[in-house]
Amino acid sequence: MKNYLTASISESAVRHNLAALRSLIGERVKLCPVVKDDCFGHGMDVLFPVLTECADGFAVAAPQEALELRRKGCHGFILCFLSAYFDDFAVQDELVWQEITQTVMSKSALDSIRAAAVRVGKTARVHLKVDTGMGRLGVPSEQAPRLIELICETPEVELTGIYTHFATADEADRSATFRQLERFRAILPVAGKGIRIHAANSAATLDLPDTHFDMVRPGIAVYGCKPSDEIQNSVDLRPCMSVKAKLIAVKRIPAGGCSGYGLTHVYDRDSRVGVVPIGYGDGYFRNLSNKAVVRINGMDAPVRGRVSMDQMTVDVTDIPNVQVGDEVEVISSDPAAPNSVENLARLAGTIPYEITCHIGHSMRHELVE
Numbered sequence: 071m072k073n074y075l076t077a078s079i080s081e082s083a084v085r086h087n088l089a090a091l092r093s094l095i096g097e098r099v100k101l102c103p104v105v106k107d108d109c110f111g112h113g114m115d116v117l118f119p120v121l122t123e124c125a126d127g128f129a130v131a132a133p134q135e136a137l138e139l140r141r142k143g144c145h146g147f148i149l150c151f152l153s154a155y156f157d158d159f160a161v162q163d164e165l166v167w168q169e170i171t172q173t174v175m176s177k178s179a180l181d182s183i184r185a186a187a188v189r190v191g192k193t194a195r196v197h198l199k200v201d202t203g204m205g206r207l208g209v210p211s212e213q214a215p216r217l218i219e220l221i222c223e224t225p226e227v228e229l230t231g232i233y234t235h236f237a238t239a240d241e242a243d244r245s246a247t248f249r250q251l252e253r254f255r256a257i258l259p260v261a262g263k264g265i266r267i268h269a270a271n272s273a274a275t276l277d278l279p280d281t282h283f284d285m286v287r288p289g290i291a292v293y294g295c296k297p298s299d300e301i302q303n304s305v306d307l308r309p310c311m312s313v314k315a316k317l318i319a320v321k322r323i324p325a326g327g328c329s330g331y332g333l334t335h336v337y338d339r340d341s342r343v344g345v346v347p348i349g350y351g352d353g354y355f356r357n358l359s360n361k362a363v364v365r366i367n368g369m370d371a372p373v374r375g376r377v378s379m380d381q382m383t384v385d386v387t388d389i390p391n392v393q394v395g396d397e398v399e400v401i402s403s404d405p406a407a408p409n410s411v412e413n414l415a416r417l418a419g420t421i422p423y424e425i426t427c428h429i430g431h432s433m434r435h436e437l438v439e
């Protein structure tokens with residue numbers, strides 16, 4: 071990991087977002103932040119103490135992420151979205167032993183969890199995942215009642231929850247989401263009482279109170295980004311990631327000169343160009359070449375030429391007195407800034423999730439106020 075790149079994660083922004091989500095769902099509904107992929111690149115190492123104070127549990131993708139949370143000292147509810155049946159017995163057993171709530175979406179997943187419960191000598195807790203139309207993980211809704219029966223006939227496995235996941239909750243057209251919700255509701259009576267019901271990702275948490283049920287699973291909203299531009303809720307979310315680097319060189323390039331691979335940008339005036347030590351190898355997307363800006367001394371410096379693996383060049387001609395060592399704000403936590411996560415995602419033709427994951431995985435994190 072490079073010692074000169076740092077993602078600063080704002081504690082107050084995360085707390086603010088969690089409080090905003092809490093006020094939307096009320097006190098009765100459980101708040102279960104999704105912390106998969108190292109908190110979407112924001113760094114579990116710095117965020118765990120903050121999240122653990124405000125959350126009613128955590129949701130992760132991989133079994134290893136769940137076990138890592140236990141090692142960090144999380145004693146409460148942890149839901150693991152993916153199953154462990156390709157993992158070795160040691161991992162499968164540890165999940166049961168550590169009381170991680172696992173997802174069941176098929177008979178074979180149930181069988182492997184049951185086998186682990188028998189080996190460990192402890193009841194395994196599971197949530198059933200129902201595919202109500204997303205077509206990804208989950209038992210197809212028609213087969214859900216049969217799988218519920220099978221789980222209930224398995225004494226080593228306790229069904230403690232049932233959930234589904236929406237494919238288009240972040241789109242203005244609600245019709246597909248409402249169809250999913252209807253299919254989900256139809257299964258609930260079969261699951262019986264005393265079972266935790268959940269469906270809402272960030273988009274549904276923000277815009278569809280009918281989907282809150284007993285618990286919500288927001289991811290991106292916790293980290294302060296809207297899941298898409300079509301979200302109606304005007305709640306104030308505060309992006310919590312900013313990334314800073316320092317200029318490692320400043321040089322003059324005469325009119326007609328170029329910078330970067332492919333010589334894709336020709337300077338049309340005598341220019342001053344700064345070299346920033348970040349590139350696509352550090353998660354700064356190459357297709358931001360000639361599109362994005364960074365900020366230096368509060369002013370825009372356009373990215374000129376192609377982004378390389380570990381460097382890129384920015385035009386600093388219009389910024390007075392720029393010197394080697396000056397701070398470069400690569401990503402701003404101000405949602406209105408041209409180098410906000412959301413704007414960079416737009417420019418790169420992707421979603422904020424992919425920006426924070428890529429950048430965040432390549433550098434260390436520090437918690438700031």
Ligand SMILES: *Cc1c(COP(=O)(O)O)cnc(C)c1O
Nearest residue numbers: 104235271272287288289290297
């Ligand atoms: C990733 C994920 C979420 C969180 O989605 P956001 O859009 O980030 O809120 C919720 N539920 C499941 C099953 C997921 O995989």
